[in-house]
Amino acid sequence: MNNETIFSTENNIHADVYYKYPISISRGQGAKLWDSNGNEYLDFMGGYGVSVVGYNNAYVVEAIKRQSEQLITCHSSLYNDARANFLENILKISPLGLERIYIGNSGAEAVECAIKLARKYTGKQEIISMIGSFHGKTMGALSLTWNPKYRNPFEPLLSDVKFIPFGDTKKAMDAISEKTAAIIVEPVQGETGIHPAPDSYLSDLRQITEKNGSLLIFDEIQSGFGRTGKIWAHEHWGVIPDIMCTAKGIGGGLPLSCTIATNEVMSKFKLGDHTSTFGGNPLSCAAGSAAIRFLLDHELHKKAENIGAYMKDGLQSLNKSHKVTREVRGLGLMLALDLRFDVRQIILSGLKKGIILLYSGRNILRFLPPLVITEDEVDHGLSILDDILTEEDRTRFG
Numbered sequence: 001m002n003n004e005t006i007f008s009t010e011n012n013i014h015a016d017v018y019y020k021y022p023i024s025i026s027r028g029q030g031a032k033l034w035d036s037n038g039n040e041y042l043d044f045m046g047g048y049g050v051s052v053v054g055y056n057n058a059y060v061v062e063a064i065k066r067q068s069e070q071l072i073t074c075h076s077s078l079y080n081d082a083r084a085n086f087l088e089n090i091l092k093i094s095p096l097g098l099e100r101i102y103i104g105n106s107g108a109e110a111v112e113c114a115i116k117l118a119r120k121y122t123g124k125q126e127i128i129s130m131i132g133s134f135h136g137k138t139m140g141a142l143s144l145t146w147n148p149k150y151r152n153p154f155e156p157l158l159s160d161v162k163f164i165p166f167g168d169t170k171k172a173m174d175a176i177s178e179k180t181a182a183i184i185v186e187p188v189q190g191e192t193g194i195h196p197a198p199d200s201y202l203s204d205l206r207q208i209t210e211k212n213g214s215l216l217i218f219d220e221i222q223s224g225f226g227r228t229g230k231i232w233a234h235e236h237w238g239v240i241p242d243i244m245c246t247a248k249g250i251g252g253g254l255p256l257s258c259t260i261a262t263n264e265v266m267s268k269f270k271l272g273d274h275t276s277t278f279g280g281n282p283l284s285c286a287a288g289s290a291a292i293r294f295l296l297d298h299e300l301h302k303k304a305e306n307i308g309a310y311m312k313d314g315l316q317s318l319n320k321s322h323k324v325t326r327e328v329r330g331l332g333l334m335l336a337l338d339l340r341f342d343v344r345q346i347i348l349s350g351l352k353k354g355i356i357l358l359y360s361g362r363n364i365l366r367f368l369p370p371l372v373i374t375e376d377e378v379d380h381g382l383s384i385l386d387d388i389l390t391e392e393d394r395t396r397f398g
């Protein structure tokens with residue numbers, strides 16, 4: 001299919017719910033993608049944070065090849081070696097004390113599971129979520145997602161959801177009550193432009209929930225799996241939740257998610273309480289095991305820490321030398337550049353010059369590159385961004 005056919009077919013038939021970039025991708029390797037005309041792109045978007053181990057990662061490709069010749073599908077009512085293997089692997093990197101794992105297929109599903117688990121375990125209904133949070137778009141997860149633009153058209157959603165300001169301990173203490181099943185929080189908020197939790201906030205939430213008999217849920221779907229320089233972002237603060245949600249990168253690019261809880265919490269789920277036909281399928285599990293092995297063999301989280309610091313420095317110099325920029329934020333390779341203007345034009349210019357950029361709201365560029373990205377690639381991408389920002393300065397400020 002040529003580009004024009006691909007564009008018009010997707011535009012005419014695919015549900016019109018995605019902001020579309022005007023390129024069609026057909027191949028990837030490491031941190032690079034190629035479109036169907038053979039043009040090369042450096043991917044600073046990292047497939048929305050999914051491509052942690054890089055595109056076409058050799059470990060993952062090999063695992064998928066081998067598993068696809070063996071067995072692709074197997075319902076979790078039957079035992080399976082690829083699934084058992086994945087469970088061992090994910091357990092190896094799970095936070096201390098979180099030892100029971102529900103396997104799903106997407107981030108939103110991991111959150112759905114966490115909601116049901118928190119309600120069943122505590123016998124309470126209310127969930128406290130954060131202003132600025134993102135937890136997915138299925139009805140339950142959507143109820144906890146802050147942006148009213150996403151929620152309003154689909155009301156009524158779950159009742160008993162409260163939104164409190166992210167980072168404000170006092171507001172959390174005021175909000176929690178005997179009705180509260182759980183507080184859910186991203187250790188680093190992603191969707192609203194990369195905001196790491198303030199210093200003692202997560203440990204404050206840990207104390208507040210414990211004292212109140214409520215659970216603490218960390219959504220590490222974007223911040224986890226090495227992205228921020230630790231395997232899990234919450235390690236930066238040394239606070240362990242009762243339930244953790246992970247997805248995006250853990251399947252090496254295949255649909256895979258986990259809801260990880262303490263034995264005690266997960267034991268509240270009884271036969272049939274929560275299941276999924278595809279959850280724990282051998283192909284995704286094999287890819288997930290390969291992704292975890294690659295992460296550990298190459299200490300990808302340390303790469304994220306080092307290259308992330310290097311990239312953050314680079315962004316900070318861009319911030320100093322340009323008028324349209326405002327602030328740099330983030331941890332590891334989960335970074336943001338705040339601008340004074342709409343970034344849409346910058347994204348389109350980036351595509352013409354060979355970088356794929358991601359927005360975060362209207363004025364923010366968000367960087368979630370594959371953790372295998374090299375310093376040379378970061379230099380290359382930032383020099384393109386430098387050119388674009390120079391051009392922006394000129395058009396905005398003359």
Ligand SMILES: *Cc1c(COP(=O)(O)O)cnc(C)c1O
Nearest residue numbers: 106107108134135136219221222
């Ligand atoms: C992407 C994301 C989700 C939703 O994941 P899906 O796989 O799109 O359902 C939930 N929480 C966070 C923090 C995310 O970044």
